[in-house]
Amino acid sequence: MSTNKVNAAIVGSTGYGGVELIRLLASHPYVEVTSVISSSSEGTPIAEGYPHLTEIRTDLLDGVDPQAIRAKADVVFLATPAGIAAKLVPDLLEAGLKVIDISGDFRLKSPALYEQWYKKTPADENLLAQAVYGLAEVYGDRVADVDLISNPGCFPTASLLGLIPAVAAGWIDPATIIIDAKSGVSGAGRGASLGTHYSELNENFRAYKINKHQHIPEIEQVLTDIVGKPVTTTFTTHLVPMTRGIMSTMYATVIGGRTDKDFVELYSQYYEGRKFVRVRPEGKWPMTKEVWGSNYCDIGFSVDERTGRVTIVSVIDNLVKGAAGQAIQNLNLMMGWDETLGLQFVPVYP
């Protein structure tokens, strides 16, 4: 598909990922959002639930009907909970739509692994094989003109962008990788729950889903692909009392006598020409506020000569590079456009 104008629909537009797509696409030069869709509030204005969209989106929410979506749009973004895209995608593709799925339904190639980690019915195996995993800076050349893109998870995006250059170069031992990841609470979506309740979250810090997180097999699948033999990893997530942001702090044993300077050079070369990954100079590490509201992933390093390990710090905004921003970057690549179109935001600071 190569036209200079695309009409887009968003299923799950009343959730945090969907509403972030609305925000970002509002300034995309070639995309018009022609349908915002809800499974539970069809016929009501989206600004009713999100007054910040008053006078920005005055249209009513549409229902989930693949033919009706096709009548209004060329591309559909799915920002739905796990288990929904697996059921919807066959009909959306059949209707002739291009699909970019932000959920986890098409990321794992093995249906059995999906069932084990997500505890849901997996998508059709042929469609899983067809879906292209859109980690844009690594697999972006594979998404041109495809019909189905599976957008990476938020934690895998931060973690993999921080690990892949060193893993691919053989500079760290993949068997020794430990990923210590933290997320702001918007990563859990808009729905209220005990774990995201203000008084449970405020002035608190907790680990969750230890050794059970659904992003473990996703990270392992990609590292296995890069290394060419099975990789397992230790990955622990923590909830931070802040709204947006992910930090993955990663540790691994260094192979060969590499210095901070070597790592900075390796990563700068690997991501050369890629606008959304910024490598910090020696002795500098990024913080989440430095990418807030933007599509950047910022990365810093420290090699410890005493232990022979490197510490890699990688930060993103979970709703932008971790979800809606990377999905738009993938649309740009799918369409053969400049990957930065509609995404050239300066981070909000402070």
Ligand SMILES: NC(=O)C1=CN([C@@H]2O[C@H](COP(=O)(O)OP(=O)(O)OC[C@H]3O[C@@H](n4cnc5c(N)ncnc54)[C@H](OP(=O)(O)O)[C@@H]3O)[C@@H](O)[C@H]2O)C=CC1
């Ligand atoms: N939040 C984040 O930082 C990230 C989220 N993701 C993934 O993106 C997806 C969306 O996340 P997020 O926006 O945070 O979640 P939210 O819970 O905020 O929103 C999900 C939306 O999905 C809609 N929905 C629920 N059931 C159905 C259904 N049966 N059919 C169609 N739509 C349905 C709901 O809207 P309605 O009732 O109006 O239909 C709801 O607003 C999830 O899979 C999540 O894991 C991925 C990366 C980062």
Ligand SMILES: CC(=O)N[C@@H](CCC(=O)OP(=O)(O)O)C(=O)O
């Ligand atoms: C803070 C928080 O709860 N984050 C969520 C991220 C969910 C997500 O993005 O899930 P998928 O990538 O699998 O769609 C979590 O850790 O499960």
